[in-house]
Amino acid sequence: MQTLWSAWMQYLPLLLRGTAMTVELTAAALVVGVLFGFLLALGRLSRVPALDTLATGYVEVVRAIPVLIILFITYYGFAELGLVLSGITAAVVSLGGFYATQYGEIFRGAILGIDRGQTEAATALGLTSAQTMRRVVLPQAFFTILPPATNQLSNLIKDTSLVFTISVADLMYQANSALSVNFLPMDMLLEAGVIYFIFYLIIAKVLGRWEVSVQRRRN
Amino acid sequence: MHIALEYAGTIGVGGLKDVALTVVSLILSIILGTLFALGRLYGPWPVRTLIYWYVEIIRGLPAILQLFIIYFGFTQWGINFSPLTAALIWLVAYGTGYAVEIFRSGIMEIPTGQREAAAALGLSSRTTMIRVVVPQAYAIMLPPLTSFVVLQLKNTTLLYLIGFADIMYEARLGVDATNHAAILYFMAALAYLILSLIIGRVGVRLERNVAAYR
C-alpha cells in the first residue's frame, strides 16, 4: 500500500504536465473541428454542386479512416512530401480535421431537423429571415446539437491519447515514460486512467445533467 | 509505384487478420452485450450497478489505455498475454461495453403497447422477450450497429502498438524499411476506407430488409 501511493504521488506531477498538454490539444482541436465542421455543414447544404460534392467527399472519406492513420499521414506522410509539421501541429490538424467531419454532420442534421412548419409559422407572423434564424431556428438547433457535440468532445479527449505515437508529450505519453522507468505499468496506466475518467465524468455527467435541466426548464 | 505493389500483399494479409479479429470479437461482444443489456435492465440492483460502471469505464477511458492495461499492465502482476490474446480480450471487452448501450436503447425504444399486447395474449415474459422484444430491438439497433462495426474495425489500428501483425504493423514495417511514409500510410487508409464502405453497404442492405415492417 505504502509503495503504491508513493509511486502514484511521485509521478503525479509528471502526469499532470501531460494532462495540461492533453487539455491544450483538446481545446485547439475542438476549435478547429467546430469551425471547419461548420464550413463542411454549410458546404453540404449549399446549392452550389461543387461545394456540396467537395464537402461530402471530404466527410465520407475522412471519417472512414482511423484517427491513428490520419495522424501518421499528416506527420510522417506530409513530411516525406516536404511539408514538415511539428508533432503538436500535426496532432491539432489531424484531430481537428477528423472531428470536423463529426461536428459537420451534427450541425447539418440539426439544421435539417428543424420543422419547416417552424420557419413557415415565423414567416407568417412577419419575422424577417434573420429574425427567424436568430429567434426561432438557432435556439431550437442549439439543443439538438449540444448532446451529440458533448459526446464528441469526450471522444476527442480520448483520441488525443494517440498523439504519444508521434512523440507529443500528452498524458498517455507521460504515463508510458513513467512506466518504462519504474516498471509499474499497471499503476501508471491506472493513474492516467483515473485522470481521463475524471474528464469523462465531468463532460458526460455534469454537462449532460446541465443540458437536461436546461431543456426541462424550457419545456 | 513499385513500393505500392511490393507492400500491397502484406498489407492485404494484415487486413485479413484485422477483419478476422473484428468478426470474432463482434460476435462475442454482441452475445455478451445482449446478456449484459438484459442484466442492466432487468437484473437485481447489484448486477445493474456493476454493468452500469463497466459500461462507463469502457466508454470513459481511451481505447489505447485499455489495450495497454491488458497487455502491459497485467505484466506487473505476472500475467503475460500474447498480442493476439490481449487484442481479442480488449476488442471483446470494449465491444461489449458499446453493445450494451446500443442494445439497451434498442429495447427501450420499443413501445410499451408491444409488451402489453403480448401479456394480454398470455405470452410468458420469456417468450415475450425472445419473440417480441429482442427481434424488434435488433431491427432498431441496425444503424448504430453498423457504425459500431466500423468503430471496432478502426480500433484494430491500435493493435500494432502491442505488436499484432495487422495493416498498420505491415505499413509501419514498410515505412521503416523504405522511408516512403506517404504512399504506405495512404495504402493503409485506403484499406480501411474500402472495408468501411463494404460494411456500410451491408448495413444498408440489412436495413432495407427490415424496412418492410419498420
Add this chain to the structure above:
Amino acid sequence: MSNDVVIRADRLSKRFGTLTVFEDVSIEVKKREVVAIIGPSGAGKSTFIRCINYLHTFNQGTLEILGHTIVGGHNHPSKDVLQDIRTRVGMVFQTFNLFPHLNVIENITLAPVEVKKVPRAQANARAMELLEMVGLPHKAEMYPKRLSGGEQQRVAICRALAMEPEVMLFDEPTSMLDPELVGEVLAAIRRLAKEGMTMVLVTHEMQFAKEVADTVVIMADHGVVEKGPAREVLESPRTERAQSFLHRVLNPEEVPDPLEQEVLPIGGRR
C-alpha cells in the same frame, strides 16, 4: 358467484401514486352479455378495463374472473393464474399494438402456437378462417405497417380471437381511426356480439353502444355514476352527472365557450 357471471368487480379502487383514478367501481358481466363503458376523457375507463386482465394492478377491492379471485393491494396472483386469465380473456387496444416485425398471419398464430402449443398448420388454418370472417384473407402475408388503421384493428381482433377467448375486452377500438374506417371495425365487433361473445367495450360511439350493448356503465368523477340497461341509461339517464355528460356528447355545438363572459370580439382589441 352465480354460474353465469363471468366477471365481478367489487369496489375496485386504483391510484397512480397520489392520483386517484377511480374508487369503488363495481360491475358484473354475465355470460354472453355485452357491457359498454362510456364517460368523459380521463375518467379512468382504460385503466379500469386493463385491471380486468391485470395489465394494471389495483389497490383495493376484489375481482372475480373466470373462477379466479384477485384481491387488490399486495396479493399478486400467481403466474399460472395470470396466464390462465390472459389466455381466456382477449384484448383489443386503442392503438392496435400489432407486432410490427411479424406479418399478419404470424401475428395471429404467435400466441396459439407459443402458449397453447397448437400445431402450426392448424393455427394457420384457424387464422385464415378468422381473416375470412373480417374480410382480410388476402392480407395474410403483409406486414402491419402496410395496412390501414381499420385493417390493422381487424387483424388485432383476429389475433385476440385466435386464442378462442371466453371474454373479449375492447378499449376504444375505433378512436384512433379515420371516420370512414370506423364502420368496418364496428361491423366485426357487432358480429361477435351476435354470436354471443361476452364483451366489455370502452367506446365513444354512443349509437353503437346503444345498438350492441346490453348494459351501459357511465364512468366519471372517479367512479361509476350510472349503470343499467343500455337503452334506459342512454335515453333517460337518472343522475344529473350522466345527463350532463350525455347532453354534451350528443350536442357538442351547445357546449359553452369558457371565454364567453368576456365578450371579446375575435380579432378585436379590448
